[in-house]
Amino acid sequence: MKLVLALLLFSFAAITYGETTNPIPGGIYRFKIPTDATNVAYRDKAVFAANGWALVAIPIATEPGESALTYEQNGAQHTHSFTIHPHAYTEQHITIKNEALVSPPPEVQERIQRESVRQRGLYASHRTDHKVANGFQLPLNGITTSLFGHKRFFNGKPRSPHSGLDIAADSGTPIGAAGGGTVTLADELYFNGNTIFIDHGRGLITMYCHMSKLEVAENEEVSKGQTIGLVGATGRATGPHLHWSVSLNGTRVDPTIFAEALNQTVTSLPN
Ligand SMILES: [Zn+2]
Incomplete structure (x- = not known):
């Protein structure tokens, strides 16, 4: 393995x-x-x-x-x-013990729907200014356990491609903001567990999931590297890890590729 x-x-x-x-x-x-x-x-x-x-x-x-x-x-x-250019994403098969997190029971469908609408609304944000003039950093140093884009199967059932990067670390390890921005969600979600959304402006939003504890509140301004929560295994998680995703104008992209592109951009000479 x-x-x-x-x-x-x-x-x-x-x-x-x-x-x-x-x-x-x-x-x-x-x-x-x-x-x-x-x-x-x-x-x-x-x-x-x-x-x-x-x-x-x-x-x-x-x-x-x-x-x-x-x-x-x-x-x-x-x-x-x-x-x-074409890119071949690999498959990943994952076993989840709690079947309710793979095929949620009818009584939680309304909650899932409500949370999905709320998240879509946050992803649609396009603030005029950006707050990432000093670029992005990895929110957590740990072991990468799942890459962006894996075609995923939960208990044999096909699901959407993996929309973020999974980094495993001990429960309680601090997670830092990838870059500066405003916290637009700090809440417990059905699939994502304790979750933070940071709006960095101009359609750039990052999400941090499965935390054991949230360390910032909604509407708070955060700076790059500031602790926003602690590693955990809340929501649909097989062990303590951070699921980190980057959304650009409503589209989830590979966080590693994005961070590199952004860092090249902010260190480039302007026009
Ligand atoms: Zn993940």
């Missing part, structure tokens, strides 16, 4: 590092915004922009091939084409 994990991590590293302008489904396309250009959009939605660069989130369900973003310059609409 350890060897398989090591091989997975190795191939993951080989694929992602230094290739953020080589976009894959679930990844990022990094685009230098032409001088005087405004309103950079992808699929008719404004994209995240910082320091003269646009970071475009590519949904994991996107078919590889030609794609395009648009922008306005000197009163005219322009199109910029780029290629989305």
Whole structure:
């Protein structure tokens, strides 16, 4: 098992590092915004922009091939084409002892629905300013136990691809904010357990799940690295770990690819 994990991590590293302008489904396309250009959009939605660069989130369900973003310059609409490359995500089979967390009973459906609507609303946020001028850091140092994009099976039943990165560490280990922002959710959710949402602005939202304890409250401003909670196994978890996800304009992307793209962007020379 350890060897398989090591091989997975190795191939993951080989694929992602230094290739953020080589976009894959679930990844990022990094685009230098032409001088005087405004309103950079992808699929008719404004994209995240910082320091003269646009970071475009590519949904994991996107078919590889030609794609395009648009922008306005000197009163005219322009199109910029780029290629989305294929990427083979591996399968992961997980056994959950509590069957109610795999196929929830009817009495919790309303709660699940309510929480889902609330989370969708938070992901749709697009604040004017961003608070990540000093980039992102990993929220927890531990053992990566599940990568973004795995095709997942819970007790043999197919579920959505893994939408974040799982990092295992001892229960009670502090978890830090990936970057600066505002806490928009600090609550206990059915699947995610004790959860924090941080809105970093311009459509960038991070989520931290399964905590044993929350250390910040809703509407609180947090800075990069500030402790927001402690590692736990609340919600649908097989052991103490952090599920960390990055949402960009409503699209979940690979947190490692995003963090690298953002850090390259904030250290780049602006236009
Ligand atoms: Zn996870």
